[in-house]
Amino acid sequence: MxxxxxxxxxxxxxxxxxxxxxxxxxxxxxxxxxxxxxxxxxxxxxxxxxxxxxxxxxxxxxxxxxxxxxxxxxxxxxxxxxxxxxxxxxxxxxxxxxxxxxxxxxxxxxxxxxxxxxxxxIKKLDLINREAMEDEELFLLKRQRIEQRQKLDNSLTQENLIDLRIFGVSNTLEHWIIFDVDEMLFTINTQTKEYYRASQYWLMKILFDTLEIPYKKEGVDRLAAR
Known part of the structure; x- marks a missing residue:
């Protein structure tokens, strides 16, 4: 409505x-x-x-x-x-x-x-429309070193950012901040304070999984196993 x-x-x-x-x-x-x-x-x-x-x-x-x-x-x-x-x-x-x-x-x-x-x-989130970099076919997430986190914090803005929160009835189960820097995709798990470089495949996977949207999982499962 x-x-x-x-x-x-x-x-x-x-x-x-x-x-x-x-x-x-x-x-x-x-x-x-x-x-x-x-x-x-x-x-x-x-x-x-x-x-x-x-x-x-x-x-x-x-x-x-x-x-x-x-x-x-x-x-x-x-x-x-x-x-x-x-x-x-x-x-x-x-x-x-x-x-x-x-x-x-x-x-x-x-x-x-x-x-x-x-x-x-696709209409609401610009990051979904970004073109995956060539090496993103090789991974879903890559944990970032401590020295890289300050640079990412300084690059984080409200523009072109996805704020994804997953809730149970009475508590927050997951909270991810997803953003891009220099054409690369990154994400922060705010609960564990872990920073990752993310692939476009991971972005689509977490959105589809959390929203329970059906999709073919064979290729993504192969990346997850690496």
């Missing part, structure tokens, strides 16, 4: 299935310190967007949005890439994800087949 929902609207949707928390969004308690009229505006906004009819009943479009949000909140795993948080509904080949829009609290809620997600990533 391309509708933009406020935080209040998101929690009104969640209230329809008695959910008081939404992973990745500010806690519902934040709403308690805001002007109470915001909830009234949010309720009217859901009517204006066709989520509710004039009688306050859930429409077909509203049922679709509520179902997607409910599946999102019941996920046992989340993957965040930049401002997008993916959830993994059970017994489906689709992903549900929330996109935070702009500096203000605006959110979009989407459902997408896993086979279409790579197209989304």
């Amino acid at each position: 391309n509708q933009l929902f406020s935080l209040e609207e998101m929690y009104l949707l969640a209230n329809s299935f008695s959910r008081s928390s939404i992973f990745g969004l500010p806690a519902k308690s934040v709403l308690l310190v805001r002007d109470s009229s915001n909830m009234e505006f949010a309720y009217q906004a859901l009517k204006n967007k066709g989520i509710l009819n004039e009688q306050g009943e859930v429409t077909h479009a509203g049922a679709y949005a509520i179902r997607a949000l409910e599946e999102y909140t019941r996920s046992e795993k989340y993957v965040q890439i930049q401002q997008v948080i993916f959830a993994f509904p059970k017994d489906t080949s689709e992903l549900v994800f929330i996109v935070k829009i702009g500096k203000e609290e605006g959110y979009q809620l989407h459902r997408m087949s896993k086979v279409l997600v790579p197209q989304l990533l």
